[in-house]
Amino acid sequence: IRQGFPEAVYAEGKTLEQTSDALAALVAAHGCALATRVNAEAGEMLMQRFPTGSYDGVSRLYRIGRMSGDFKALTVAVVCAGTSDVPVAEEAAQTLEFAGVSVRRITDVGVAGLHRLLARLDDVRAASLVIAVAGMEGALPSVLGGLVAAPVIAVPTSVGYGANLQGVAALLGMLNSCASGLSVVNIDNGFGAAMAAIRMLNVMVKA
Amino acid sequence: IRQGFPEAVYAEGKTLEQTSDALAALVAAHGCALATRVNAEAGEMLMQRFPTGSYDGVSRLYRIGRMSGDFKALTVAVVCAGTSDVPVAEEAAQTLEFAGVSVRRITDVGVAGLHRLLARLDDVRAASLVIAVAGMEGALPSVLGGLVAAPVIAVPTSVGYGANLQGVAALLGMLNSCASGLSVVNIDNGFGAAMAAIRMLNVMVKA
């Protein structure tokens, strides 16, 4: 089942040793591996055990090698509303790149500045799939869903405060979108959005 | 304090007699009166007691006379996302009209059909104030807030199902808007939005 999918270690709440061993096992089996939610300190330590790996402080991903996926000319647009949403967007984008997928990043196009979004619309429409990342009221996927025919995977983020309820407001917004056919993943789950995209891309390349 | 404001009877949960007596008292004092949340049956009965009044089944307002307010050329745009939001929008619009305010209605411009909204933008911008009514994810005020400089009063509606949580999703969306300077009233509270507008208009005409 799992061919075509990145195997990833979720580092949050694991000891460095547990993460490290899990990565080693994945490298042994697949020649490459990915860890998510790796903090800066752990990132540095992993560099010592896996010197060929690389750590990115924004996405908090640790990557060793990359997969040999071939997704032809299919591109995924990773669109995000504000600069505070970038870490989640990068978790999605870099997971996709690890899997061999081409990514188009479009940032800072929140719905309150509609002209910025419309200015980038051609870029969004050129993609086969859209991952739309937004916090606060999470309206970006709704607007995008009305503008593009491609699948839109909506990722709510915990960005905001007060009545954002740590991302629940954005999550509810996306689930209730008046644009039909959005699908939604967990709050801050950039990795899950990338995985949902890869499930789709795998079918597309076969189709 | 109250000059310039419509006095209204909230009919929900009142007996017909209570509503009727409260209306009579208001008419005696002010020469005009308004009741909100009047169901069809009660509307018919009130017609018998106050034959000069009128009942509107969509807004569920019963109106007797109207106020002599003079709001010059100031117009309020009442914008709504879907046809199911119309009852709430009409509660706002007709309360404003009762108070002597000019209303511009713009309906069915939900954010998933952005072109319809953009087509009506000049109308929205011509108004001194905007009341934006939306259910489901409640994104309309966010988009409008970025497009107009006027005050935007956001009214969440209970339209939708499931994770809309009877309007809480739209309410949270509006409170967390990435467009600054929106202000929000209770779910389905078209009357309250009109009252907030009248508070502002009263200052504007004096300014």
Place this chain on the structure above:
Amino acid sequence: IRQGFPEAVYAEGKTLEQTSDALAALVAAHGCALATRVNAEAGEMLMQRFPTGSYDGVSRLYRIGRMSGDFKALTVAVVCAGTSDVPVAEEAAQTLEFAGVSVRRITDVGVAGLHRLLARLDDVRAASLVIAVAGMEGALPSVLGGLVAAPVIAVPTSVGYGANLQGVAALLGMLNSCASGLSVVNIDNGFGAAMAAIRMLNVMVKA
């Protein structure tokens, strides 16, 4: 944008006349139309105005004609956990069929009877896409997500009582799935799941 998509009228909270007029407009423009959440009484009335249409009491869909979509040999598996989830599953399945998509129905395979699910696994795996419908604890998509590589669109239903919180328990379960790459739509939103599937199928047939 909209070519390839069913245009649908959401009948809940609309008067018969509003639904009927909206359907007539769609038929005029596209030659076919769909209404969702149509109750039995409204269904009968619509049969009089649109005698070529058909009403299905389980899915509560009213359909007039069908779209000319060509999705080649692509099949969608609509899998559901219990018989009480069937109305939601049928809303998804029949929306897909209206759009010209082949559907494979697999019912009554809740995770507490794992053998029944495993017995149908070949059927599920034969599909390009899976729509997994479940209420109560909503565990079916998690189990399926681990068994198939295809995209899985998870639909929580409001089936259950007490701590199911009208479907919120199933929704949360699906959003937190330990199977990566699921994506989720609103509670009871079979129509939305079908729309998400059609977005994907449209890309697949072009790929």
Place this chain on the structure above:
Amino acid sequence: IRQGFPEAVYAEGKTLEQTSDALAALVAAHGCALATRVNAEAGEMLMQRFPTGSYDGVSRLYRIGRMSGDFKALTVAVVCAGTSDVPVAEEAAQTLEFAGVSVRRITDVGVAGLHRLLARLDDVRAASLVIAVAGMEGALPSVLGGLVAAPVIAVPTSVGYGANLQGVAALLGMLNSCASGLSVVNIDNGFGAAMAAIRMLNVMVKA
């Protein structure tokens, strides 16, 4: 659209560099700039890069220059219930002052000490607009709404503990006020209240 509005950088969750660069861009474009939610340490660092700026530890605002707004003799009353609400009130007040608006501060007039509130009523009534800031049960705007005819923008704060649910209790109180025509912003959102006020003042000065 944006003339007349302060452009602000929301510093929370941004690196010092991101905040600093965003401020520099605003200064280049408008000659002045504002950052909100700046902690003490970041405030000190910004003083080095923008020596003409000033940092206020209570409101957590960093201001460079000020806008050339002319709001005639219009005054905004910023009223707050307790001393713990002052930081939020100051975020509102100083944002208004940055935009060129005259502010009248009225503090420590919570509803449990009604005489203190009534003693200041003339000051409140002299203003064109009222921003009412309160935590705990958030009753201040309700009482004020009955005492003044001007627009009242209600700001719930997260002040309190236990069943205050981090400000949700105050938010709900304000949304359900029995005083009609209040409008509400997000919890602790002093900046948003100031922006809503500026939207209104902009119309007033034009009227």
Place this chain on the structure above:
Amino acid sequence: IRQGFPEAVYAEGKTLEQTSDALAALVAAHGCALATRVNAEAGEMLMQRFPTGSYDGVSRLYRIGRMSGDFKALTVAVVCAGTSDVPVAEEAAQTLEFAGVSVRRITDVGVAGLHRLLARLDDVRAASLVIAVAGMEGALPSVLGGLVAAPVIAVPTSVGYGANLQGVAALLGMLNSCASGLSVVNIDNGFGAAMAAIRMLNVMVKA
């Protein structure tokens, strides 16, 4: 333990027979009895079995006889915010009267009309205990708590809509009051407030 307390039957969810038998048992034991939450139809039927009893459609209480309590000159003020809160206030007031307590009713003194409340302040201050009943934002007890030294028992009601969350908004407001020393009972629990008052009065008459 129970001397001095009314024994009451909670009729909601009971069959007429169960309520009737429970009342008969209480009458047999104590010579008097009370049932709460009795609907109109059940009230009529109980009149047939207990012809000396009386049913009140507002409070929904059915009373047979009354207790021989002697609470000297102690009076309880039952204060309520709006006319829709009267049924809950009457459940409290009439339970007290059944127990032999003098009640002073003060209605329609919601905090948005402060002058009406202040006009009745002497009446409130003359009482030994205050029961304050309010829905929507539930601010009345906070204001009263600052104005009187007597114990204030706060009763939230479910009156309102939308973000009132069926009375939870009023409940939270009362629990977070900035007036110290309020104590709170369940939503719509006029009976419980009366019982809490009777506990206090029992001690007072002994003191």
Place this chain on the structure above:
Amino acid sequence: IRQGFPEAVYAEGKTLEQTSDALAALVAAHGCALATRVNAEAGEMLMQRFPTGSYDGVSRLYRIGRMSGDFKALTVAVVCAGTSDVPVAEEAAQTLEFAGVSVRRITDVGVAGLHRLLARLDDVRAASLVIAVAGMEGALPSVLGGLVAAPVIAVPTSVGYGANLQGVAALLGMLNSCASGLSVVNIDNGFGAAMAAIRMLNVMVKA
């Protein structure tokens, strides 16, 4: 109004200087003062400014002098369920003692060890008022309410984890008690419970 009541400073979220100044003002006016929620470090600093004061690390109260209240022989029983609830119980007990009230402490009598509670019942019954403090499921006040005729003020605490929802479970339990006539204060609000008791005692000594 305020004679007979302790004036207290709520130190949480105040700077040391603010707390200290507020205490000084109270001492100047009343000759005594109380601060609540004072952490250890602030307690030490206050000792330097007010050397006649005393700090208690368990209740987190800082007391200067005490009130000259005379509550005759009236005693309040402060009953608590577990040792982790003691800080909240002490906040209540020591606030009462500051006001001149006699307190009887009864600890570690949670309902799961009923024999321990029954063994202390005479002590509880000897009191004029009961303050019942409990976390987790908060059942103690229900059981006590059935055993004593005196007023029972229920204080939920945030003690527990998981589904205790930081004290909301205990709060809800107390509000829904099947023992009639309990009244409830905010989570962890020992001070408020003491204030509610003092309101009652003030009436009792006058009666």
Place this chain on the structure above:
Amino acid sequence: IRQGFPEAVYAEGKTLEQTSDALAALVAAHGCALATRVNAEAGEMLMQRFPTGSYDGVSRLYRIGRMSGDFKALTVAVVCAGTSDVPVAEEAAQTLEFAGVSVRRITDVGVAGLHRLLARLDDVRAASLVIAVAGMEGALPSVLGGLVAAPVIAVPTSVGYGANLQGVAALLGMLNSCASGLSVVNIDNGFGAAMAAIRMLNVMVKA
């Protein structure tokens, strides 16, 4: 796996035909069958199709035959707090009896009337297992858990109003019990409690 367990049809939300067919299939396979949540009307209709069956209006169970289980002398005590909880308790009790288990019913022993509970303690202690059913604050299982060493299965009910949140208050109370070793089922889930008991009894009779 399933030997020793009652197979039951959950009739809520099923058509009469669906329930009836499902029952017929169970009877064919096992010679006996059970349906839960059967309303009065459906109960009558089922009597016509399955004349050897019996319908109980309190538990809403329809039973055909009974299982041949042999649970020796093991008895389950079904204890319930108030008369309104009886329907849930009976769902548990009669499901157990259908499976061949001896049941001891103990009703109306809510914790506010502790003497009634203590009077029945010998009966409770004589049982091998306890099912404790309670609404409102749901404290009964906590008290029982401290008094008996046997397994206690706690069943929260939706009995109550206001802050009971349709049974969530009782559920949370039971999950946070200070009596260790309780286990909890869904709100109003008497059937599930019986099933949990049967799982235990099956092991006991084998042990």
Place this chain on the structure above:
Amino acid sequence: IRQGFPEAVYAEGKTLEQTSDALAALVAAHGCALATRVNAEAGEMLMQRFPTGSYDGVSRLYRIGRMSGDFKALTVAVVCAGTSDVPVAEEAAQTLEFAGVSVRRITDVGVAGLHRLLARLDDVRAASLVIAVAGMEGALPSVLGGLVAAPVIAVPTSVGYGANLQGVAALLGMLNSCASGLSVVNIDNGFGAAMAAIRMLNVMVKA
């Protein structure tokens, strides 16, 4: 009552001294004792006072001696979904071992990797009781409940993020399981699950 049960000290929120004294008292009375939720630092200190004890950093249990329970050949399977759930599983397992019960650990068998679970099924079925520990969507007990006839005690954990709501998602999932007869304990309550198991085992060994 308590014979056969481990007496445990809940160390969270206790001072070292309180924990230490409570342990000493238990050792004096029973010759053995257990403390739960002991952090690493406290664990080290306790080693000095009770040198015969042992601290385990994963389960956070401190154990002194062990009970002399005789549970014959009865085994409890402690099954857990992911490695992050191990601390909770170990709290259960080691509490059982302290009480003299044989434990079979089965880890990393989450439902998204069904083959791993099925591979261990014989081990699970060999046990008299199952404790199933899972976070995120908490689906493991549902699947197990369909596969084994033994009692299943479900333990939700707070593992996850975002819409897991600190374990509430897993808790709700388990309460709504479509597998009948599961019973559930509080989030992260491994100790409570062990206690529930011991209640059952005590009856089994007597049966």
